[in-house]
Amino acid sequence: MPSSVMPTPRRSDDPRSPAAVSTVGLRKSYGDKTVLDGIDLRIPAGSVFALLGPNGAGKTTAVKILSTLVTADGGQAQVAGHDVATSPDGVRAAVGVTGQFSAVDGLITGEENMLLMADLHHLPKHEGRRVTAELLERFDLTEAAKKPASTYSGGMKRRLDIAMTLVGKPRIIFLDEPTTGLDPRSRHNMWQIIRELVSDGVTVFLTTQYLEEADELADRIAVLHEGRIAAEGTADELKRLIPGGHIRLRFTDPDAYQSAASALREATRDDEALALQIPSDGSQRELRSLLDWLDSAGVEADELTMHSPDLDDVFFALTGGNDRTDKKGEAVR
Ligand SMILES: Nc1ncnc2c1ncn2[C@@H]1O[C@H](COP(=O)(O)OP(=O)(O)OP(=O)(O)O)[C@@H](O)[C@H]1O
Numbered sequence: 001m002p003s004s005v006m007p008t009p010r011r012s013d014d015p016r017s018p019a020a021v022s023t024v025g026l027r028k029s030y031g032d033k034t035v036l037d038g039i040d041l042r043i044p045a046g047s048v049f050a051l052l053g054p055n056g057a058g059k060t061t062a063v064k065i066l067s068t069l070v071t072a073d074g075g076q077a078q079v080a081g082h083d084v085a086t087s088p089d090g091v092r093a094a095v096g097v098t099g100q101f102s103a104v105d106g107l108i109t110g111e112e113n114m115l116l117m118a119d120l121h122h123l124p125k126h127e128g129r130r131v132t133a134e135l136l137e138r139f140d141l142t143e144a145a146k147k148p149a150s151t152y153s154g155g156m157k158r159r160l161d162i163a164m165t166l167v168g169k170p171r172i173i174f175l176d177e178p179t180t181g182l183d184p185r186s187r188h189n190m191w192q193i194i195r196e197l198v199s200d201g202v203t204v205f206l207t208t209q210y211l212e213e214a215d216e217l218a219d220r221i222a223v224l225h226e227g228r229i230a231a232e233g234t235a236d237e238l239k240r241l242i243p244g245g246h247i248r249l250r251f252t253d254p255d256a257y258q259s260a261a262s263a264l265r266e267a268t269r270d271d272e273a274l275a276l277q278i279p280s281d282g283s284q285r286e287l288r289s290l291l292d293w294l295d296s297a298g299v300e301a302d303e304l305t306m307h308s309p310d311l312d313d314v315f316f317a318l319t320g321g322n323d324r325t326d327k328k329g330e331a332v333r
Pocket residue numbers: 030033035053054055056057058059060061062100209
């Protein structure tokens with residue numbers, strides 16, 4: 001095993017990049033309920049990491065531990081090079097957290113919320129005003145700046161929340177369900193904001209229940225299930241974990257269907273629909289060889305469709321139904 005590597009330029013998703021967040025065997029229980037049951041993570045600096053899980057999976061608990069709002073019962077966690085247990089101040093100085101439940105004070109204006117954050121970060125008055133104006137502008141809140149935040153829409157509040165998080169210029173940002181409850185347009189705006197943060201070099205740790213969101217934004221995704229990481233990898237790696245990619249051929253002529261079915265032995269038959277499913281990785285090469293084979297066999301399908309598994313398939317395969325990762329062998333919902 002190579003013990004050291006030459007210094008080479010590294011991409012942010014290169015596993016050799018310095019870790020912004022790393023955990024080993026992180027555990028947390030509330031009473032007799034085990035919420036996190038040994039979590040190992042390594043998030044390279046400058047990357048986007050998505051922690052995916054259903055309600056109650058422990059996403060917020062993980063964020064709270066990593067941002068030092070809650071202490072773990074066991075294991076280790078390092079954030080921005082500081083241990084959360086022994087150097088919480090170091091962690092706090094480096095991170096920003098936008099919680100699942102807004103930190104915005106509705107009784108005061110958006111601008112006042114921002115200035116309050118600037119005070120909390122001990123920015124000199126003029127610097128606080130400058131940063132506030134700049135961030136309000138960046139998040140399209142200048143016009144609403146002098147109105148009470150309680151009058152803001154959900155999307156505006158969420159933008160204000162993130163703007164407040166950025167006042168302290170964090171290198172690592174935790175976004176706990178940044179788009180839950182937003183309409184599609186606001187969600188896309190939020191995605192754009194997150195991409196801009198990343199292009200500034202910030203590490204983003206986000207939690208989400210939306211597979212599409214993780215697919216869209218994250219360099220790496222971990223699926224949290226029953227207190228453990230059920231799977232971890234890029235969206236493509238996760239999709240490859242589960243079967244489901246296939247090419248479907250549909251026929252109208254029963255004879256053509258029969259002859260294709262007897263020749264294509266690896267195909268799954270659907271005699272009712274006169275359709276065949278052939279497992280496929282979705283590559284052009286595989287599609288071409290299938291088409292060549294159909295041509296040479298004189299088989300003509302009336303319809304050919306490609307199906308690739310999406311993250312929803314992965315998520316449900318890992319967290320529900322016939323759960324392949326269910327080590328206890330219990331019947332699950
Ligand atoms: N302070 C607490 N006291 C007792 N139980 C708690 C506490 N905080 C969280 N829990 C429990 O821990 C589990 C995980 O909660 P957590 O909020 O981390 O889940 P989540 O993945 O963020 O869910 P959601 O998608 O609903 O936000 C839940 O069963 C919750 O009831």
